[in-house]
Amino acid sequence: MSYRTKSLALSAVLAALALIFSYVEAMIPPIIPMPGVKLGIANLVIIVALYSIDFKHAFSINIVRILVAGLLFSGLFGMLYSLAGGVLSIIVMGLLKKTDLFSIVGVSMAGGVTHNLGQLIVAALIVENQKMFLYFPILLFSGLVTGILIGIAAHLINNNVSSLKEKVH
Amino acid sequence: MIKKADIILFIVILVFGLALTFLCFTAGDKGSYVDVTVKGDLYGSYDLSKDQVITVNQDSHTNKIIIKDGKVQMSFSDCKGQDCVHHKEISKTNQQITCLPNKVMVTVRGAWEGGYDVISN
Numbered sequence: 001m002s003y004r005t006k007s008l009a010l011s012a013v014l015a016a017l018a019l020i021f022s023y024v025e026a027m028i029p030p031i032i033p034m035p036g037v038k039l040g041i042a043n044l045v046i047i048v049a050l051y052s053i054d055f056k057h058a059f060s061i062n063i064v065r066i067l068v069a070g071l072l073f074s075g076l077f078g079m080l081y082s083l084a085g086g087v088l089s090i091i092v093m094g095l096l097k098k099t100d101l102f103s104i105v106g107v108s109m110a111g112g113v114t115h116n117l118g119q120l121i122v123a124a125l126i127v128e129n130q131k132m133f134l135y136f137p138i139l140l141f142s143g144l145v146t147g148i149l150i151g152i153a154a155h156l157i158n159n160n161v162s163s164l165k166e167k168v169h
Numbered sequence: 170m171i172k173k174a175d176i177i178l179f180i181v182i183l184v185f186g187l188a189l190t191f192l193c194f195t196a197g198d199k200g201s202y203v204d205v206t207v208k209g210d211l212y213g214s215y216d217l218s219k220d221q222v223i224t225v226n227q228d229s230h231t232n233k234i235i236i237k238d239g240k241v242q243m244s245f246s247d248c249k250g251q252d253c254v255h256h257k258e259i260s261k262t263n264q265q266i267t268c269l270p271n272k273v274m275v276t277v278r279g280a281w282e283g284g285y286d287v288i289s290n
Contacts, residue, residue: 099174101172101174102172102174102175102178103170103171103172103175104170105170105171105175106171106172106174106175106178106179109175109178109179109182110178110182113182136189137186137189137190140182140185140186140189141186144179144182144183144186148179155170
């Protein structure tokens with residue numbers, strides 16, 4: 001299979017998987033009942049894509065997932081928050097990965113934190129209240145913890161799923 | 170699997186987060202005036218530096234608010250719960266005493282915020 005075909009097919013499958021994860025996430029009752037504090041299992045797919053395909057594809061998968069999940073589950077405002085968080089975190093993760101200094105866990109950790117930061121920036125803009133940032137420490141720590149957990153899971157997946165192991169290119 | 174840079178980044182984020190948390194808990198500046206609202210409408214604004222007793226009369230309810238030494242306290246309320254009366258005195262910006270049954274809310278404000286609220290509303 002050509003690189004183009006294979007990466008396109010893989011992207012489509014991963015986008016669908018990410019969407020399912022978004023759905024599953026919406027169904028799990030929140031462990032800590034605070035808006036914005038969640039596991040972010042859909043990001044697991046994005047990180048796997050980032051490592052097994054490339055930044056461009058991971059970015060696209062993320063955008064597709066957020067737009068469709070927004071339309072299906074979370075509504076327009078939810079979509080806006082996710083979009084800000086998703087775009088910021090994937091860019092940061094892409095850059096960190098490029099430096100080659102960080103492991104997949106570190107990259108995921110930074111992604112978790114910046115995802116919450118992006119959401120909060122949009123929330124502060126919409127509500128027009130800088131006090132929203134008082135909420136940031138909670139989101140920062142939750143992003144840190146979930147990012148690490150997701151990173152460990154992504155590490156295990158990347159090392160054990162053989163079809164992902166042989167990189168597309 | 171874990172690299173050195175990961176740990177450094179982790180510590181940086183952690184320290185940053187702890188610093189932010191610390192800031193959030195200590196940030197409250199000393200307020201300069203007190204807003205009293207009844208059912209969401211502003212009842213009056215009072216200077217925090219002037220010792221005074223404010224009596225809020227509405228329909229059949231009465232609340233008394235005491236400002237003393239830059240601190241605010243709900244000294245009397247004819248509500249059932251009396252949570253507002255037991256609330257400890259407040260003095261820093263954005264601290265609040267709320268009497269839910271009588272729908273009376275006391276909020277400490279800083280000087281600059283009055284202007285800001287007017288603009289954003």
